[in-house]
Amino acid sequence: MRPATIGIIGGTGLGELLLKQAGGEALTIDTPFGAPSGPIVRGSWAGAEVAFLPRHGPRHTLNPSVVPYRANIWALKQLGVTTVIASGAAGSLRQEMHPGELVVCDQVIDRTFRRESTFFEAGPVVHVAFADPFCPRLRQALLRAAQQVQTPVHDRGTYICIEGPQFSTRAEAHLHRQWAGDLVGMTCLPEAKLAREAEMCYALIALATDYDCWRPAPPGGHDELVKEVLANLQRGSEAAAELIRVTLALLPAEAGGCGCGTALDLAVWSDLSATEAATRTRLAPLLARFEAARAGK
Numbered sequence: 287m288r289p290a291t292i293g294i295i296g297g298t299g300l301g302e303l304l305l306k307q308a309g310g311e312a313l314t315i316d317t318p319f320g321a322p323s324g325p326i327v328r329g330s331w332a333g334a335e336v337a338f339l340p341r342h343g344p345r346h347t348l349n350p351s352v353v354p355y356r357a358n359i360w361a362l363k364q365l366g367v368t369t370v371i372a373s374g375a376a377g378s379l380r381q382e383m384h385p386g387e388l389v390v391c392d393q394v395i396d397r398t399f400r401r402e403s404t405f406f407e408a409g410p411v412v413h414v415a416f417a418d419p420f421c422p423r424l425r426q427a428l429l430r431a432a433q434q435v436q437t438p439v440h441d442r443g444t445y446i447c448i449e450g451p452q453f454s455t456r457a458e459a460h461l462h463r464q465w466a467g468d469l470v471g472m473t474c475l476p477e478a479k480l481a482r483e484a485e486m487c488y489a490l491i492a493l494a495t496d497y498d499c500w501r502p503a504p505p506g507g508h509d510e511l512v513k514e515v516l517a518n519l520q521r522g523s524e525a526a527a528e529l530i531r532v533t534l535a536l537l538p539a540e541a542g543g544c545g546c547g548t549a550l551d552l553a554v555w556s557d558l559s560a561t562e563a564a565t566r567t568r569l570a571p572l573l574a575r576f577e578a579a580r581a582g583k
């Protein structure tokens with residue numbers, strides 16, 4: 287089998303849906319950062335070689351704070367993945383982003399506070415650029431594909447990533463709106479940061495499941511609301527699967543020019559000889575070309 291180059295990280299809804307659809311080999315992988323959320327299913331889907339990983343585990347047992355984000359990205363990197371399409375359920379902070387619709391996010395605000403968010407905690411010091419957190423090439427491919435799906439797809443959105451697992455207070459929801467947030471979710475970070483450090487192209491499709499609590503809930507009570515959220519999640523997941531299927535066919539034509547694959551250039555600030563040999567060995571998949579350049583001096 288050729289190396290898998292497209293990784294798909296399925297969030298709530300899509301994870302379960304794709305796990306049923308994706309055929310192929312289930313790989314149990316270990317990484318220097320522990321085990322990923324579950325086996326990675328590697329196979330062909332929609333004519334592409336894909337590696338699929340449900341973010342919350344095969345039985346949805348990992349809450350957003352304990353998802354092994356570093357192991358997940360590292361495991362995909364080990365499989366040769368260079369491009370990651372991720373999905374995640376989110377609450378809408380905007381009237382015009384209706385529940386059941388999709389958003390190809392373009393910005394994110396980090397409100398998490400208890401997650402490991404870098405591969406480089408033990409050195410070297412690495413500062414990757416993150417002004418544009420999502421790959422522009424991949425976003426464009428998703429937006430071109432969006433023209434071929436029935437569900438409305440918003441072409442941009444600022445995702446506020448909260449720690450969870452509790453939802454926001456009403457005061458926080460209003461604050462997030464004042465910050466120009468469009469969606470609130472719990473899983474985009476540190477995933478997107480780690481993908482950048484791993485020099486992978488990464489984009490996020492957010493599935494709006496409901497309006498966050500800034501908006502008064504419609505009459506019908508809690509049970510009705512939960513039923514509606516689940517229905518939107520199902521609808522959004524099916525739409526996201528369709529969007530990804532169409533995108534996979536477009537991707538080869540969109541290759542190159544985004545700079546994700548060289549994100550560490552100019553980002554490594556330490557003299558590598560000052561980092562412990564064991565750490566350098568552990569991080570070799572990311573640092574190999576810098577080590578080679580250093581050796582060639």
Ligand SMILES: [Zn+2]
Pocket residue numbers: 421422423424486487488544545546547
């Ligand atoms: Zn890219």
